[in-house]
Amino acid sequence: MIERTARAAADGDRDALEALLAQVRPEVLRLCGRFLPNREDAEEACQDTLLALATGIGSFDGRSSFRTWLYRVAANRSRSTYQALRRRWMVETARALPPERADPARTSVIAGTRLDLLEGLDAIGADLAEPVALRDVMGLSYREVAQLLGLPEGTVKSRIHEGRRRLRARLTDAGPRANDS
Numbered sequence: 001m002i003e004r005t006a007r008a009a010a011d012g013d014r015d016a017l018e019a020l021l022a023q024v025r026p027e028v029l030r031l032c033g034r035f036l037p038n039r040e041d042a043e044e045a046c047q048d049t050l051l052a053l054a055t056g057i058g059s060f061d062g063r064s065s066f067r068t069w070l071y072r073v074a075a076n077r078s079r080s081t082y083q084a085l086r087r088r089w090m091v092e093t094a095r096a097l098p099p100e101r102a103d104p105a106r107t108s109v110i111a112g113t114r115l116d117l118l119e120g121l122d123a124i125g126a127d128l129a130e131p132v133a134l135r136d137v138m139g140l141s142y143r144e145v146a147q148l149l150g151l152p153e154g155t156v157k158s159r160i161h162e163g164r165r166r167l168r169a170r171l172t173d174a175g176p177r178a179n180d181s
Contacts, residue, residue: 006066009057017057021050027067028053028074034137035078035118045081049074064147071138072130072148079133082118120170128163135160 002023008016025046032045052073060069117137121129134145135156142160146153 003066006057006060007062010060010062012058017054020057021054024053024070025050028070031071031074031138032078032081035075035133036082041081041085042078044085045074045078048081049077052077064144068140068144068148071140072134075133075138076130079118079121079129083122086119086122116171117167120167123170124163124166128159128166131156131159132163132167136164 002020005016005020005023009020028049029042029046032049033039033042036042036045049070053070056073060066121133124132131145131149134140134148135142140148142153142156145160146156149156151159
């Protein structure tokens with residue numbers, strides 16, 4: 001059902017687009033929540049994702065399932081929302097020194113871990129971050145990631161392996177950073 005609605009929306013059917021947006025909103029919010037620990041931040045990313053879906057549905061070509069395509073849009077918009085929120089926070093607190101560590105009374109362990117992951121993904125570069133996010137955060141198969149990115153499955157596996165390696169090094173404060181080889 002959703003595939004048919006998405007195809008009709010991609011072909012320019014406005015009613016189908018409205019129905020599609022209403023149908024996928026709860027799922028998009030859940031997907032964005034995988035990246036962003038704060039509900040309001042996840043809702044902002046959800047709105048960005050729905051806007052990107054509405055304006056970019058014409059680029060859905062059916063090479064992958066609609067949900068797989070949607071996962072990519074949600075992952076990218078969640079990462080972009082995080083980057084925008086981080087820049088906004090840095091501007092707002094430019095005069096004050098940020099705390100060296102997160103306040104445990106205000107940040108859950110899970111939220112802190114997700115923020116570390118987002119910073120790590122941001123640091124390793126989009127060519128590695130996107131496949132890692134699609135595979136490890138969104139739960140897509142290697143084949144689905146390869147289809148979405150238009151890359152051979154072996155290349156995707158290699159990028160995910162390298163992205164995980166760099167992320168692990170970054171998260172454990174050991175080893176090479178994003179620009180190191």
